[in-house]
Amino acid sequence: MMRVLAKIAYDGSAFSGFAPQKEQGIVSVSNTLYKILSRVGIDSKILAAGRTDKGVHASAQMITFDVTHRWDLAYLRTLLNKKSYPHIFFISLRYVSEDFHPRFWATWRAYRYLVGLQMPNPFAARFVSYEQFGDIHRLQEALRLFMGSHDFVFFKKQGTHSKDSIRTIMQSYAYVYRDFLIVHIRANGFLRAQVRLMLGASFSYARGELSKPQLQAQIDAQSRYHSTPVSPNGLYLCGVGYSSMSVSTMLSSGEKIL
Numbered sequence: 278m279m280r281v282l283a284k285i286a287y288d289g290s291a292f293s294g295f296a297p298q299k300e301q302g303i304v305s306v307s308n309t310l311y312k313i314l315s316r317v318g319i320d321s322k323i324l325a326a327g328r329t330d331k332g333v334h335a336s337a338q339m340i341t342f343d344v345t346h347r348w349d350l351a352y353l354r355t356l357l358n359k360k361s362y363p364h365i366f367f368i369s370l371r372y373v374s375e376d377f378h379p380r381f382w383a384t385w386r387a388y389r390y391l392v393g394l395q396m397p398n399p400f401a402a403r404f405v406s407y408e409q410f411g412d413i414h415r416l417q418e419a420l421r422l423f424m425g426s427h428d429f430v431f432f433k434k435q436g437t438h439s440k441d442s443i444r445t446i447m448q449s450y451a452y453v454y455r456d457f458l459i460v461h462i463r464a465n466g467f468l469r470a471q472v473r474l475m476l477g478a479s480f481s482y483a484r485g486e487l488s489k490p491q492l493q494a495q496i497d498a499q500s501r502y503h504s505t506p507v508s509p510n511g512l513y514l515c516g517v518g519y520s521s522m523s524v525s526t527m528l529s530s531g532e533k534i535l
Contacts, residue, residue: 281372292306295325311323341378394457422496
C-alpha cells in the first residue's frame with residue numbers, strides 16, 4: 278500500500294462543504310472525490326488538511342489517498358482531472374510515507390478572502406464577496422488584535438464541539454490589489470466558521486458599529502458582541518504548511534512532484 282498526497286483546488290459553490298454527507302441529494306467535496314477515485318479503480322479512505330464549509334473554495338487543499346500499486350503520477354493526475362472537471366482540479370501529486378496525515382502533520386493553514394471594491398458581475402459573484410468593510414485603517418487595526426494565541430470560543434459556529442477553542446493566529450492583514458480588498462489570515466488551525474466570524478467582527482469595527490473594547494472583549498473570550506459571519510463566496514483555503522522534518526519524509530528518493 279502506498280500513500281499519495283494531492284494538492285487540489287475546487288469551486289466551493291458547487292458543494293455543501295468538504296465533509297461527507299449521508300443525506301441523499303447533498304453533494305460534498307469528499308463524496309465527489311470518492312466517486313472520482315472509484316472511477317479510476319482506487320478504493321481508499323480520503324484524509325484532508327481541513328474541512329471547508331458550504332460555499333468556501335480551496336486553491337490549495339491537501340488530501341491523501343492510498344493506492345495498491347505504483348502509479349505513474351503524471352498519468353494518474355491527467356486521468357483524475359478528466360474525471361473531476363469542472364469543479365475540482367488536481368494541482369499536484371506526490372508519494373509520501375504511509376503514516377503521513379495531511380491534517381495532523383500540518384503546522385499551519387491559511388485563508389484568503391476576496392472582497393470586490395465594486396459589485397461583481399453575476400459570473401464572478403460566486404467567487405468574490407461584496408461586503409461593506411468600512412475604513413481600511415480601522416480594519417488593519419482590528420486584524421492585528423487577533424494576532425497571537427486566544428480562546429476563540431466566541432468565534433466559532435454555535436452548536437459545534439471541539440476539544441478546545443484555543444488557536445494561534447500567525448498572520449492577519451489586509452491589502453488592496455487592483456479591484457479587490459484581500460484579507461489574509463494564517464493560523465495553526467481554525468474552528469468551524471472562525472475565519473468568517475473574525476472577518477464579520479473586523480468589518481463591523483471598521484464600519485464603526487463595534488467598539489474596540491467590545492472587539493477586544495470578544496477576542497479575550499469575555500463576552501460575545503458580534504455573531505454574523507461574512508459571506509463564504511470570497512473565502513479560499515489558500516495554503517497548508519508542514520514542518521521541514523515532515524516535508525523531508527514526503528518524497529521517496531528521486532521522486533518528482535507532479
